[in-house]
Amino acid sequence: MSNSDSKKLLDRYLVAYNSFNIDGMLALLSPDVRFENYSSGQLTDAANGIDEFRALAEKSKSLFSEREQRITKLTLDQDSAIAEIAYRGQLATDIPGGPSAGTVLDLQGQSEFSFKGGQISKIVDRS
Structure with a gap:
């Protein structure tokens, strides 16, 4: 995959992510996609395959307005690609033992993407 194609794929993924378009996100992923999220070095979420990724994306969608x-x-x-990410999200619901609905989260992180067959095959988010 050319760097230009990889960048276009990532741009499409972020547009879908930012607009809560889960079907749009899934259309860009390989069926055996692997997702991992790390916060402060600890694995907090993971998904193997498109069905688990969808379930995780639906759960995440409900947390943010x-x-x-x-x-x-x-x-x-x-x-592959490594993206430095600026993340901003407003919580739609209270997090038990954490911030309340309406709280704005501003985070810096890094996302590592792997590509296979013109699709995203792995995403590792770190914040």
Whole structure:
């Protein structure tokens, strides 16, 4: 996959993510996609395959009234990319033992993407 194609794929993924378009996100993923989310070095969520990813995306969608991931720096290789991410989201519901609905989260993180067959085959988010 060319760097130009990889960037276009990531741009489409972020547009779908930011607009809560789960079907749009899934259309860009390989059927055996692997997703991992790490917070402070601890694995907090994982999904194997498109069905588990959908379930996780639906759960995440219900937590936020708005959200935006923006790439601040992108390093592309032939089959992978590393994106520095600025994340902002407003909670739609209270988090038990955590912030309440309406709280705005501003985070910096990194997402690693792997590509296979013109699709995203792996996403690792770290914040």
